[in-house]
Amino acid sequence: xxxxxxxxxxxxxxxxxxHEAVRGIDLSISRGEVFALLGPNGAGKxxxxxxxxxxxxxxxGTVQVLGADPATAGDDWRARVGIVHxxxxxxxxxxxxxxxxxxxxLYPRPIDPAEALRLxxxxxxxxxxxxxxxxxxxxxxxxxxxxxxxxxxxFLDEPTTGLDPEARRQAWELVxxxxxxxKTVLLTTHYLEEAERLxxxxxxxxxxxxxxxxxxxxxxxxxxxETTVSFRLTGGxxxxxxxxxxxxxxxxxxxxxxxxxxTWRPTEVVGLLAxxxxxxxxxxxxxxxxxxxxxxxxYLALVAEHGDPSPADLEATR
Numbered sequence: 235x236x237x238x239x240x241x242x243x244x245x246x247x248x249x250x251x252x253h254e255a256v257r258g259i260d261l262s263i264s265r266g267e268v269f270a271l272l273g274p275n276g277a278g279k280x281x282x283x284x285x286x287x288x289x290x291x292x293x294x295g296t297v298q299v300l301g302a303d304p305a306t307a308g309d310d311w312r313a314r315v316g317i318v319h320x321x322x323x324x325x326x327x328x329x330x331x332x333x334x335x336x337x338x339x340l341y342p343r344p345i346d347p348a349e350a351l352r353l354x355x356x357x358x359x360x361x362x363x364x365x366x367x368x369x370x371x372x373x374x375x376x377x378x379x380x381x382x383x384x385x386x387x388x389f390l391d392e393p394t395t396g397l398d399p400e401a402r403r404q405a406w407e408l409v410x411x412x413x414x415x416x417k418t419v420l421l422t423t424h425y426l427e428e429a430e431r432l433x434x435x436x437x438x439x440x441x442x443x444x445x446x447x448x449x450x451x452x453x454x455x456x457x458x459x460e461t462t463v464s465f466r467l468t469g470g471x472x473x474x475x476x477x478x479x480x481x482x483x484x485x486x487x488x489x490x491x492x493x494x495x496x497t498w499r500p501t502e503v504v505g506l507l508a509x510x511x512x513x514x515x516x517x518x519x520x521x522x523x524x525x526x527x528x529x530x531x532x533y534l535a536l537v538a539e540h541g542d543p544s545p546a547d548l549e550a551t552r
Contacts, residue, residue, distance in 0.1 A: 237264035237265055237266070237267070238264065238265045239262050239263065239264055239265070239298075240263055240264065240265050240267075240299070240300060240386070240387055240418045241261065241262065241263040241269075241286060241298070241299050241387075241418075241420065242261070242262050242263075242296070242297075242298040242299075243259050243260060243261040243262075243282075243286075243295065243296070243297055243298075244260055244295055244296040245258050245259075245260065245294065245295040245296065246258065246259040246260075246261075246282065246285065246292055246294075246295035246296075246297060247259075247292065247293045247294045247295055248278070248281050248282075248285065248290065248292055248293050249293045254442060255278045255281045255442055256278045256281055256282055256285075256292075256293075256442045257278070257441070257442035257443050258295070258443065259278075259282060259295075259439075259442075259443065259444055260444070261437065261444065261447075263418065263420065263435075264418075265386075265418055266416055266417075266418055267418055267419075267434050267435065268409075268413055268418075268419045268421065268432055268433050268434050268435075269418075269419070269420050269421065269433060269434065269435050269436065269437070270421045270422070270423060270428075270429040270432065270433035270435075270436035270437075271283065271420065271421070271422050271436070271437055271439065272422075272423070272424075272426075272429060272436055272437070272438045272439070272533060273438055273439035273440060273537075274440065274537055277439045277440050277441060277442065278439050278441070278442040278443075279422055279439045280391075280422070282439065283389060283391065283420065283422060285297060285304065285305075286299050286304060286389070286420070287304060287315070287317055287389055288304030288305060288307060288312070291305045292305070299311075299315070299387070300314055300315070300386060300387060310342075313341050313342055313343070313383055313385075314383075314385055314386045314387065315385050315386070315387050315388075315389070316380040316381050316382075316383060316385030316387070316388040316389070317380055317388075317389045317391075318376050318377050318379075318380035318388065318389065318390050318391060318393060319376070319391050320391040320392040320395055322372075322376050322379070324364040324365075324367075324372060324375065324376075325364060326363065326364055326365035327363060327364075327365070328363065328364055329360065329361050329362060329363055329364070330351060330356055330359050330360050330361070330362055330364065330367070330375055330378075331347065331348075331351065331360040331361060333364060333375070333379070334347040334350050334351060334375075334378050334379065334382055335347045337379050337382045338350075338382050338383075340383070341382065341383035341384070343383070343384060344382050344383050344384060345381070345382060345383075345384045347382065348360070350378045350381060350382050351378055353378070353381070353408075353411065354374040354375070354377050354378045354381075354408055355374055355404070355408065356371065356374050356375060356378065359371060368401075369396060369397055369398075369401060370397055370398070370400075370401030370404060370405070373393065373394070373397060373401070373405055374404075374405070374408065376393075377390075377393070377405075377408060377412075381412065381417075385417070386417065386418060387417070387418045387419075387420070388412060388417050388418070388419050388420070389419075389420050390409065390419060390420070390421045390422070391422050392422055392423055392424065393405055393409065393421070393423070394406070394423070394425060394428060395424075402425075402428070406428065406431055406432060409421075409432055410432070413432070419432075421433060426528075426529045426530040426533055427529075429450060429529065430450040430529045433450060434449065435447065435448065435449055436448070436449075436450060436453060438453070438454075438533060438536050438537070440536065440537055440540040440541065441540060441541055443540075445536050445539075445540045446532075446536050450529055453529065453532055453533075454532040454533075454535065454536055456526065456527055456529065456532045457526075458498075459526060459527040459532075460496055460497065460498055460527075461496070461497055461498070461500040461524060461525065461526050462494055462495070462496050462497075462523075462524075462525045463494070463495045463497060463500055463503050463504055463507065463522075463523070463524050463525075464492060464493060464494045464495070464521070464522070464523050464525070465492075465493055465507070465519040465520055465521055465522045465523070466489065466490045466491070466492060466493070466519075466520035466521045467482060467490050467491045467492075467493050468490045468516075468520050469490070470514065470515065470516060471511065471514045471516060472514055474493055474507075474510070475506060475507070475510050477495050477497075477503060477506065478497070479495050479496035479497050480493065480494070480495045481493070481494045481495075481496075490520070492521075495507075500524050504522075504524065507519060507522075
């Protein structure tokens with residue numbers, strides 16, 4: 235059975251005067267999916283998301299989110315959507331519990347405010363004023379406000395911007411909890427590690443167009459890209475086998491030569507090297523590593539190939 239689409243875009247465009255910020259985007263996101271939207275500043279990513287959220291209207295094309303056009307959808311539709319903005323100004327004098335309880339009044343079928351705070355790990359801070367929360371705690375409170383209406387679809391806009399590494403990983407764990415509850419999530423982020431960890435699929439927008447779409451492992455042909463197998467050539471191993479793509483680096487005062495084999499058949503190469511190593515009397519190849527092109531490498535190559543936005547483009551999409 236084909237999964238039910240939650241978001242469907244066909245030939246979406248958005249113009250600001252003479253500038254076309256979004257240039258014919260087609261996209262489908264299924265129920266229960268976590269989809270990451272990547273792109274440099276000014277590429278049209280924010281404009282696209284704001285159209286999906288109902289904050290902007292499309293110039294042309296078809297937009298369907300939860301079966302309705304966000305530009306004309308009513309309160310019932312909005313109650314099914316949760317939005318966690320990149321930056322939120324929290325009222326300093328309210329406690330966490332007071333703010334979440336107030337937000338719950340805006341929805342017809344909210345989850346229990348105490349449960350929302352528990353889900354985001356803020357039960358101990360329920361009576362604490364918002365102004366006294368750490369950056370990571372404030373971000374957790376933002377998420378509590380975004381999920382209090384028990385939405386089917388959640389927009390997460392740069393959810394970990396400005397957080398330290400520990401707080402960022404805690405935020406990822408929180409998002410994974412939301413994923414486990416069956417929510418559909420549209421994520422925007424500049425952190426490629428974040429997209430790789432959280433997203434089922436992702437797309438890269440450059441110059442108002444989607445230039446690549448797929449899973450984190452397959453984006454831009456990444457899954458079929460050349461792989462590098464490397465190890466240290468210690469004295470007991472002797473000369474390495476003659477393999478296509480083999481390079482032997484220089485020895486240094488601190489380390490044996492680093493051998494690299496660039497190959498399209500990494501499993502075969504590792505097997506040949508393992509047999510050679512055993513024949514040389516070593517059960518392990520020192521510092522053996524198998525490295526594929528990273529998601530960041532793939533993303534940067536796509537952005538370079540399709541062109542960075544000009545300063546005029548950046549200004550037009552602010």
